[in-house]
Amino acid sequence: MKFSTKLLGAVAGLAMAVSSGVAFAETYTMGVSIPTADHGWTGGVNYHAQVTKERLEALYQDLKIVLVTAADPTSQANDLEDLVSIHEIDALVILPTDGGPLTEPIRDVKASGATITVVDRSLTDNSLVDIYVAGNNSELGTTSAKYMAEHMNGTGNIVILRGLPISIDEERFDAFMEEINKSSGITVLDNKHANWNRDDGFIVMQDFLARFPKIDGVWAQDDDIALGVIEAVKEAGREDELFIVGGAGMKEMVKRVMDGDKLVPVDVLYPPAMIATAMEITALQFVSGAPVEGTFIVGSPLITQENAAKYYFPDSLF
Amino acid sequence: MAEIDLNEVDKKSKKGMLSKLDFKTLGPFIAMIVLFIFGYLINDAFINSGNLSNILTRSSFIGIIAVGATFVITAGGIDLSVGSMAAFISGIMILVMNELKTVMEPGLTIIFAGVAISVVLGIAAGFINGFLTTKGKIEAFIVTLGSMGIYRSLVTYSADGGTISLDREVRAIYRPVYYEDLFGIPIPVLVFVAVAIIGYILLNKTVFGRHCFAIGSNENVAKYSAVNVDITRIKTYILQGICVSIATIIYVPRLGSASAQTGTLWELEAIAAVIIGGTMLKGGYGRIWGTVMGALILTMIGNILNLTDLISNYLNGAVQGVIIVVAVYLQRGDWKKKK
Numbered sequence: 001m002k003f004s005t006k007l008l009g010a011v012a013g014l015a016m017a018v019s020s021g022v023a024f025a026e027t028y029t030m031g032v033s034i035p036t037a038d039h040g041w042t043g044g045v046n047y048h049a050q051v052t053k054e055r056l057e058a059l060y061q062d063l064k065i066v067l068v069t070a071a072d073p074t075s076q077a078n079d080l081e082d083l084v085s086i087h088e089i090d091a092l093v094i095l096p097t098d099g100g101p102l103t104e105p106i107r108d109v110k111a112s113g114a115t116i117t118v119v120d121r122s123l124t125d126n127s128l129v130d131i132y133v134a135g136n137n138s139e140l141g142t143t144s145a146k147y148m149a150e151h152m153n154g155t156g157n158i159v160i161l162r163g164l165p166i167s168i169d170e171e172r173f174d175a176f177m178e179e180i181n182k183s184s185g186i187t188v189l190d191n192k193h194a195n196w197n198r199d200d201g202f203i204v205m206q207d208f209l210a211r212f213p214k215i216d217g218v219w220a221q222d223d224d225i226a227l228g229v230i231e232a233v234k235e236a237g238r239e240d241e242l243f244i245v246g247g248a249g250m251k252e253m254v255k256r257v258m259d260g261d262k263l264v265p266v267d268v269l270y271p272p273a274m275i276a277t278a279m280e281i282t283a284l285q286f287v288s289g290a291p292v293e294g295t296f297i298v299g300s301p302l303i304t305q306e307n308a309a310k311y312y313f314p315d316s317l318f
Numbered sequence: 319m320a321e322i323d324l325n326e327v328d329k330k331s332k333k334g335m336l337s338k339l340d341f342k343t344l345g346p347f348i349a350m351i352v353l354f355i356f357g358y359l360i361n362d363a364f365i366n367s368g369n370l371s372n373i374l375t376r377s378s379f380i381g382i383i384a385v386g387a388t389f390v391i392t393a394g395g396i397d398l399s400v401g402s403m404a405a406f407i408s409g410i411m412i413l414v415m416n417e418l419k420t421v422m423e424p425g426l427t428i429i430f431a432g433v434a435i436s437v438v439l440g441i442a443a444g445f446i447n448g449f450l451t452t453k454g455k456i457e458a459f460i461v462t463l464g465s466m467g468i469y470r471s472l473v474t475y476s477a478d479g480g481t482i483s484l485d486r487e488v489r490a491i492y493r494p495v496y497y498e499d500l501f502g503i504p505i506p507v508l509v510f511v512a513v514a515i516i517g518y519i520l521l522n523k524t525v526f527g528r529h530c531f532a533i534g535s536n537e538n539v540a541k542y543s544a545v546n547v548d549i550t551r552i553k554t555y556i557l558q559g560i561c562v563s564i565a566t567i568i569y570v571p572r573l574g575s576a577s578a579q580t581g582t583l584w585e586l587e588a589i590a591a592v593i594i595g596g597t598m599l600k601g602g603y604g605r606i607w608g609t610v611m612g613a614l615i616l617t618m619i620g621n622i623l624n625l626t627d628l629i630s631n632y633l634n635g636a637v638q639g640v641i642i643v644v645a646v647y648l649q650r651g652d653w654k655k656k657k
Contacts, residue, residue, distance in 0.1 A: 037479020039579060046479055165632055190627045193634075198481075198573050199580070203376060207624035210369040211361060224481075231573055235497055236368075252483075317480035 027062045028286045031083035033094045036071040044272030044318030052276040077105040091115040099123045117282045132295045133278040140300040141175030155185030156216030159208045161194040194225045201228025209236045223250035258308035267303040274298045345649025346611035361625040378510035379565045381613035384591040385517040386561030389554040392604030394534040398462040401584030402469035407566045408576035409473045412484045424487040436563045444559020448552035474578040484574035496571040506568045518606040534601025
């Protein structure tokens with residue numbers, strides 16, 4: 001499988017060399033730089049980037065895509081230099097490991113004449129960005145809060161498990177609180193960081209269960225946390241008392257929603273597939289005259305039992 | 319003259335009384351009792367049997383690993399790879415069990431095979447660390463820093479960056495190992511107690527244990543006293559590997575998964591538990607019961623912080639840091655000496 005992809009790439013490369021010799025059909029190179037798959041969500045990003053690369057290269061003969069992954073901002077900056085000097089990219093699609101330190105390296109790529117597409121993180125200078133594709137963290141919070149308030153008929157007790165203390169978590173949390181405070185009957189008992197991690201989700205939920213005799217709803221914010229929460233709730237035998245809302249759209253969780261699991265009635269999407277959206281839009285600028293520059297916000301809709309099949313990717317890692 | 323003598327005697331006996339109140343031994347116990355009272359004052363849900371059982375069960379992973387670390391540190395070594403090793407062993411265990419499920423009915427055989435793989439990997443990983451530090455003559459810090467990176471990458475690679483999950487049916491059979499009780503005590507706690515008792519006997523009642531002390535306090539003297547330093551050191555690392563393996567055997571049934579995030583910072587928690595317990599970081603002196611207390615203290619801090627909203631979430635790390643330092647300060651006991 002991997003070999004054939006390489007072979008395909010080699011053939012495409014050869015075709016490009018031949019065609020550029022003829023200087024007839026122009027070819028384009030798109031560089032895609034994403035973080036290493038170090039946890040579930042970035043694993044999903046890698047999966048969707050790979051799939052989209054294969055699909056786009058098959059679809060557009062004159063498009064070549066170079067996919068690179070980096071574990072930290074420094075190696076990602078090195079990757080960008082290579083993409084420009086070795087691969088002479090015409091467009092860059094990047095999900096920065098960290099927007100701040102990568103702003104200057106991206107400025108250099110821009111100076112080489114390439115179109116810049118940034119995914120999900122903001123740079124310190126956003127004027128460099130031609131196309132911006134991002135998820136909506138506030139919407140994730142609002143959607144979750146709306147559903148929970150409705151599901152609880154406006155009364156009851158909620159506990160919140162948060163992610164890592166970074167801005168993504170703050171945006172989600174603030175939007176959630178703003179929305180949930182509209183229902184005066186709902187009490188938020190407490191919120192603790194569970195670091196988007198199953199083990200921490202398990203431990204924090206165990207402690208919430210020990211501390212609060214009556215919990216009606218759990219906002220886990222993330223599907224990894226939610227999986228830990230589910231185990232803690234089962235251990236305590238309190239499955240019938242409460243329900244859990246996760247977030248992201250991990251296949252295990254979407255499957256539960258699809259199967260009508262009472263403990264997990266819904267999930268809220270924060271799709272790693274947004275990297276695919278970004279690659280598709282960027283490719284369009286080469287193959288069609290349609291204007292593509294601008295900001296594209298991928299929504300965070302509610303995944304319910306009715307529509308779950310649409311969000312279920314059994315082959316994905318995530 | 320006689321009066322002066324009396325004063326001398328008096329002073330000496332007072333000194334004797336103070337040193338009888340051995341803070342080196344009692345420090346960790348005192349710290350734990352203080353923390354216990356503190357926890358109760360913060361939220362009386364703290365002393366619910368359910369919560370106490372959670373604390374004990376939770377601390378068993380770090381505790382078991384820390385018992386192994388007590389040997390390594392007492393003998394003057396250090397092992398930074400235990401967290402990554404735990405993640406790696408868990409990952410391989412799960413992959414093997416999933417693979418076996420494709421060729422046989424899910425049953426105890428698969429679980430035993432997984433456990434066997436875990437023990438073999440633990441022994442092998444410990445041996446490699448020990449061999450490289452002794453025969454390879456590389457500092458333990460560097461060897462285990464290297465193996466820490468290697469195991470962490472290997473687990474990320476095996477999981478393709480995602481999570482390795484145990485097959486549902488196999489997990490259903492394995493699950494009781496973490497969640498069930500035996501004689502009213504959760505199984506992980508029983509395992510922890512057993513490991514601690516065996517560790518205590520090994521460290522305090524055997525020749526091997528005395529050799530660990532000897533090597534840690536002065537390697538050259540130990541060598542001249544016909545102690546086989548290298549073999550003893552290698553044994554401590556193997557023991558550490560076995561402890562990591564035992565920890566994974568009870569960890570895997572908890573969530574049935576392993577990922578790149580599994581066991582992150584466990585090495586530092588284990589070392590902290592050992593030092594809080596009164597073992598000297600530079601080697602030469604170790605105490606298993608102190609280590610057990612250390613592991614309990616660390617788990618209790620996290621638990622207490624989850625039971626209150628008095629302290630901002632962002633300050634959790636600071637609170638933990640302060641308690642660790644105070645706990646160690648108490649057991650060093652130097653504060654009572656007036657200079």
